[in-house]
Amino acid sequence: MLREKLKEYNIILASKSPRRQQFFKDLDIDFTIQLKEVEEIYPPELKGTAITDFLADLKSKAFSNLSEKDLLITSDTIVWLEDKALGKPKDEADAFAMLRALSGKKHEVITSISIKSSHFQKIVNDTTVVSFKELSDDEINYYIKNYQPFDKAGAYGIQEWIGFIAIENLEGSYFNVVGLPIQKLYIELMNL
Template identity: 80%
Template sequence: MLKEKLKDYNIILASGSPRRQQFFKDLDIDFTIILKSVDEVYPKELKETEITDYLADLKSKAFTNLSDKDILITSDTIVWLNNKALGKPKDDKEAFNMLSALSGKTHKVITSISIKTNRFQKMINDVTKVSFKQLSDEEIQYYIKNYKPFDKAGAYGIQEWIGFIGIDKIEGSYFNVVGLPVHKLYKTLMNLS
């Protein structure tokens, strides 16, 4: 299906995320990983999908020489809580503060994907609501110590221990929370002309 549709293209995934890379493997897409360093800073007035759209686009701008056969895919995910974006925690203390803030509340996980060729760019995004139970300090500390969630927005992975014991409800795509709204990516790639 999708593999056949994309057989004449070079798919470039600009992501170091093992979860996003696994999604591409599971979609049975042939792809190359190329990483470029980007300073992920966005204007302070941006909110929600504006932030992730901006950062996904910023990451795509690091690639200046796309060939006619290249399809570049960049993305960004944030956790949105109390009108503020939570990125990746720098250390144990920041991870603890993020998880404490998420405890007992509902937040949004927002992901944007830029699909870019040398002829066009499409931006898609997805929002999932995630509700945490009240987490104890011991549960938070156990998770940080054993899972070291420093590469994850909001300091957690839904597919890990904290997700099993801590998440009461999700509204929307589970896979978006893991790191990529795969259903929307698939549909967009299938409809490329």
């Protein structure tokens, strides 16, 4: 269905995330992966969705020569806790500090998606509220050692062990927490 709708486009996914790549495969659309290095720096006054909107757009700007048929998808995800953005951890100590901060609290997972062609751009975002149980230091250390969550915002993957044992409640899209609000993306692509 979506494949038919998008047959006129060359879909470009600009993401090295294996989870986002799998989502695109599971949507049954033809796409290519193109990566460009972008320094993910945003103005310090930005908050919440403004950060992810800015970064999704920044990533799209690295592709300056889109052809008439190209449709570029870029995205960015952050964990938003107590008025602060948590990105990907730098190392084990950073991952531990993030998970310790999330323990016993609610946080938001925010993802923005940029859909861009040579003649239009649309940026949409989605927010999911996640509640964590209190985590012991042993649980945090076990997760970091066995799952190496260094490519994940907030130092965790909901689809991994930590998600099974830590998440008490979820308000919003599960898939957004995995890395892409896939239903929202599907709706936007169907409405092109």
